[in-house]
Amino acid sequence: MSVDADISMREGRLVLEPAGDGALTLRFLGALDNTTVPFLWGEVERLGAETSGRRWVVDAGGITKMDGSGMALLLRVRCLGAGKGREVELRGISPGYRRLLERFDPAAYRTIERQDPCCQSLPEQVGRTVLQMWADFRIQVSFIGELAAAFGRAAMKPETVRWRDLWLAAERAGADALPIVALISGLVGLVLAFQAGMAMRPYGAEIYVANLVTIAMLRELGPLMTAILLSGRSGGAFAAEIGTMKVNEEVAALATMGLSPVAFLAVPRVVGLVLMVPLLTLFANVAGIAGGALMFLTLDYPFSTYFDQVLASAEIRHLMSGLVKSVAFAWTIAGVGCLRGLQTQRGPSAVGQSTTSAVVTSILLIVILDAILGTVFYFLQF
Amino acid sequence: MPAESDTLIRVESLTAGYGDRTILENVSFEVNRGEVFVILGTSGCGKTTLLRNIIGLELPLSGRVWIGGDDLVSADEEVLQRIQRRFGVMFQGGALFGSLTLLENVRLPLEEFTELNDEAIDWVARMKLQLVGLQGSEDRMPGELSGGMQKRAAIARAMALDPEILFLDEPSAGLDPVTSAGLDRLILDLSSILGVTFIVVTHELQSIYAIASRAIMLDREVRGILAMGTPAALRESPPHEKVRRFFHREAETEPVGPGGSGGSGNGRVRGGAS
Known part of the structure; x- marks a missing residue:
């Protein structure tokens, strides 16, 4: 038995020759690089599991070319041999490679085991989520407190407020958002009028489409659409801006200068948004009602009829209840955006996570707030 | 050093910059296979810009970059990928995922x-x-x-x-001396045993002496190569005042007042980022 196995793949070969007194020679020939190692690796593994030679002689003299994967293979051979209590002798390797190989301790590599990502059981997941939510809730409460304190200080000393940042936030969140807010509200008004018109037509009540659109826009849809749009547009931006500052340790730099991040970063943004959202809501209302008018005209009523109906139904209490809501929404959007930004962990995916979380949380809170305020206004007959 | 000393990288009259701001003008040099080639210079002289142009991240304003017989500047996407497979890059900030x-x-x-x-x-x-x-x-x-x-x-x-070529952008900046020396040792081992060619951007003097087979020094005012040679030659017979200052760690200005005595300035040549 001169040649036990001859695995010939491309340019790399492993030749096995039994030597005297139970020793086995593993002769590597040709290239030992990442084109040949994929094939040789499995053979070496099999040898390690099966062959019971007392001694392995690894002959590296025939290797023409070797890279990192080749060295990994030689190291693996040494480990496999040593694993079964065999002696492993490495021959014929150039002094340079030997020096490089000696940097690696085969013993340290014996325990490479891929760990399966452990699955959490359902109770464990539920428990973890509840703990997480509780911790999150506590942070939110303390943030609200901190924000209130910062507002208190800002009200006492208005000159400490960063007015430039405030106007910038107002411009970005307000003026820049006007076209998209108007477009979306206009379309919502149009679709609303269309659907309502189709449903009311059999009863000959199309004329009340104007009332419906007006009240729905003023009380509900104007504030809600504006808030949802801005939570994506501005809330997400706040979280991303502050989150990036947090990751770059700019927030830490502020803190070490003795500046409170909440007062410095959150207050201008919150104030800016609280000023802008009601204004945008007004524009949204107008755009929605105008969209309804467009639909109404196709029902062959004169425009003046629509206009009269709108004026008759647009009571000041409808408008005010919508605006009160929009102020509450603005606080939510800006607060959640800033909070999530300041909560950002380290690492590059952290900013994305806090932005997502800011948008999702603020939309959720907006819808909940909307329901609560709607109920309260109903009982107050407002 | 390796027996074969054929040219692996050739930069031909490379002009590089961003927009209308030219940072390097008419830079030419060659790197031989197996060399540890060091690009040095004070902060802001265009070391990183040069590197980014050689590895194909920025397109030079003019000039050619040959890597093993392929021109990187005129290469299409496919050729560029093939060339880029031949080298590994370590970015200044790590750029780990x-x-x-x-x-x-x-x-x-x-x-x-x-x-x-x-x-x-x-x-x-x-x-x-x-x-x-x-x-x-x-x-x-x-x-x-x-x-x-x-x-x-x-x-x-x-x-x-x-890869046959490794580009390292300030590998030892911010490392402790022991780790830094270990890294130098590794670079030398890889270059002598595996024949890896290194292009290293650095301004750590000790590291330059330890690893560099040749070095070029860039300068902001010249907008190109101020000096080229082995680090020992550059230190012993500096062709320019600025080269002497760099290799002897001297500040550009004389110390002000009695507090700043000591001759060798601090900071200037050891700035963190270029």
């Missing part, structure tokens, strides 16, 4: 470009990490590591596919 552990960072190129099985990839990746002294940190995220550790992990990732 933050959502992957160190081991996964090094595994990534191996998974994408070789047919090695999972276990073999693990072995190769762990060996690379050990080469840079990061054994035991395989499962940590880049964000949890110090700057020096991130740098070393980035070198391990650049070496993952055993």
